[in-house]
Amino acid sequence: MEKTRSQYEKEKIMTLFKQMALALSLLIIIILGSVMAINYETAKEDMLESLYQTTVNNISSLTNKLSETGGEPAVITSIIDSEFDSGYYKRIKFISNDASFKYEQVDNDPIENVPEWFVNFADIHLKPVTADVTSGWNIIGTVTIEADTTIVYESLYQISRKLFYLFIIFVTVSLVLLNILLHYILKPLKRIQHQAEAILNNEFVIETKEPYTTEFKEVSHAMNAMVKKVEEIFNKANEAAKRNKELLYNDPVTKLYNRRYLMLRLPELLTLETKNQGGSILLVALNGADILNKQLGRKDADAFFAALAQNFIEECEDIEEKVIARVNGTEFTLMLPDCESYLSESIARSIFECFLDLADDHGVDTSVVYINIGIYRYRPGVSISDLLTRVDDALTKAKADERQHIYVYEEKNEKNALPKEQWRNILEESIEKNYFSLKFWPTMDVKTKTVNHKVMTFTIDDGKDKQFYYGDFIAPAINLGLVGKMYLVTLKDLLTKRHSELTGTICSIRLSNEFLKDSKAFEELSKLFYHYGKKLDFKLSFEVADSFAIHNTATVKGFVDLFKEYRYGFGINAFSGESNDFHYLKELNPEFIKADVSFLLDQTEESMNSLEVITKSLGIDLIATFVKDKQELETLQKLHIDKVQGPITDTF
Structure with a gap:
């Protein structure tokens, strides 16, 4: 009986906006990430190349100094220590030509001001530079130096931080601009979507703002034409139903x-x-x-x-x-x-x-x-x-x-009728101790021979001497102003207790006119739904009398909006064609209307055709009530009415 998707279902659907936003966002992130990675690698290569050239220049200077020592170990050691203390080297190693003298200085201290994870990530390795040390024409040894990479790590780390911040800023700004741009570009599509949802909900909405995109414009024109056509069909059927009603049920004078x-x-x-x-x-x-x-x-x-x-x-x-x-x-x-x-x-x-x-x-x-x-x-x-x-x-x-x-x-009251105060005591005690017993009557789909939904009513039964049918106590309850409390107790019972006969079905509740008139009913019903009505193993639907809906459309519309909020169904019962205008059905948008079988069978062919067009154009199911025998059922089926209530359901 549900016509439109819930908000939760919509959120799970990958919409065009989400698809475009996701694709473009990934593209932007990949492009910006690639640019940042290239910048990082370029900076790293430039630094390493510069450091290598500096190391080459430094080893030339060092070999000149060592060549003047004449191969004296003490002097060589002094020169190497002096150069190493300058802080530009990670390792300096000297080996004499005959390998009789070796000296090495190595800096194994951890790199400061740079996280260990970045050191592991950057993983910089410089190739050591080796040169011969000569004195005159004689080679006195070889020296190997390796530049200190600390400054490279520190510079790369600072550059990486700046690149990361720029990346975050650019991505954020790009995504915000992308979101604004997509919303602007797809704004006509949003309007088309709202129009489509309204059509799904049998609402006649004409989109007046014409999209500037050719494809969207054609879709909008097509949907507007369809809505106008359906609305025209509805209006013609409405006028025909009005004329037929006047001819059939009104005195001409x-x-x-x-x-x-x-x-x-x-x-x-x-x-x-x-x-x-x-x-x-x-x-x-x-x-x-x-x-x-x-x-x-x-x-x-x-x-x-x-x-x-x-x-x-x-x-x-x-x-x-x-x-x-x-x-x-x-x-x-x-x-x-x-x-x-x-x-x-x-x-x-x-x-x-x-x-x-x-x-x-x-x-x-x-x-x-x-x-x-x-x-x-x-x-x-x-x-x-x-x-x-x-x-x-x-x-x-x-x-x-x-x-x-x-x-x-x-006509006097029956002699055994209960006085007002006694009814007050019975009803108040039933409300306080919940003596209400819920009963469910089926509405059958004769085409599929299955239960379409079940209608709830209730009686009073304390298990002892207090046993009353709904018709016995509803008048005293109205007179005493207890209808609202009575309905809230029974609805809470329905929502909080397990009813195995309802599992997987639809339960429909007829709301009394007096309950709908109660100023506190809406608020109390909202609280009841909020606390208990979200997780049910059956679907809920509510019914309102046709005459009440006609004369109190605004009140009923408020309740209908509440029902839709919790994805509950809504229908109209006791339909009698009283109104001369069926636009109230378009406003309330019921899922079904129920009419007495005698009313339906009394209609002329023209009247039934008009009613069928109206209900089909609004997506409304027509249900016959008080169907008693197979003859009535067969006649209803000829009128394309397959859903029935009444004694006939006992034969299925």
Whole structure:
């Protein structure tokens, strides 16, 4: 599910910049090193040659002095000692012609001011110079001298130090200039690389700065053309999806949703995690529609309905996850999750008063044209058929009340429902002692018949009498403000304990809307990832509800960036096509979106084609949820959807 390389992987790759820098750096070092070596050898040869010539000159002078001694040993010894003490010689040796007298002076003292390693490295050897000593026409002996190399070692050592320092300076300056030059030359390539990474990440980035290098310029033009083409495909598919949605799910007059869309969304809306355990549904019926059409005419009557629909939207503005639909010509349904009865009744009264004002503005007689509103306050677990039956009963009773025109049917809490404080004790104890038990449900790839990833949920189980499903305690947890703590405990459990069933797989966690709204959630999640989330034997992925992502894109984007920092995946669940614009998918860049099988199978061929183009252009996998039987599975496969969740996975 991972789309781009990590920074660590990039660092291991030998990039063009690194290759050029390494090659040129080695070339510079070799050239400078060669120059320094040649300079050293030249200086060494010059010094040795100069010293040899000096030695030749000195032996001529010495033989002249020794020839005047007449072969007297004492005088010869005195002259040799005097010359040796001058410090220019390492060795002076005299042998008389008949070998009866020999005298030698040798300097074996170590060389000072020069390290031993350099002496061994330089390894200077001068050839001794030998000459005959004559007195008149007679040879009285031979003298051999060897010059002292100390001065050569000292000079070479000083020269070598200076050459080394110059070498370091030249290499450093050269490498710095090389780095600057390569960065300048390869700057267009860096921009092309960033553009390529953005394309890999399904981001549409156009490079506006044109490279001056011909080859780079052609590559940049080609990539820009490709990005524009993909973006154009996305935009066309987005517009097509928007048109198809309006045709399929919107009332042409009021622009509200129609009955078809309402019925698709009801299963999801009834299972929403809400603070108030359930919500309210309003059924608004207009009586006298035929009279209204005759009195105002078709065009003005449509404007009347559109104004009434706008009033519905304004009155329910603060209700999240709402669905307002025109279910037929004269009836409207307002599905308001997490809405208490007193609030729904207040909304109904405001709608009724606005209707009266609207009728007055159009000169409509409200004694013959009026509305009735039935309200049903439902609780978790109610079925769709019961929901619609009871709100219809409420409307019937509202019609019977000619004075109020509004009737509230409230479903009371179950008699065995736990009180608030008892739930507080259960949840706080579960958080403190971690009574949460993690469960994992598979998402299958039917094409390969393998598990694509596993979805995590959790229950409460203390091993004794406290056993609750997620749906039992999520509403009290929301009401008590404990959702954040609850999720952090379960996530820490997931990250710190070994779960053998997850090894080598991907684990996806659905994040509650309430958790994402928590102001401390981001910081706490960052700390959790920093301490525990770096070394896992499975991959992590997180899911966010589609409706929350649409209305809170900036918040979700912050979490997505955090997930990417740790190379975690991200996806969207409960996708219902609610948004009229799919650009939020481009911004959030999910790896997958999950949609109810009933929603997917309800789409027209044109709608599915548009959705497929959008997801493929963004590199998004489409996953069907709540798939129950093989018939649904076969239909999904015809739509090129191979990843599924639901009861069908038990058959694999």
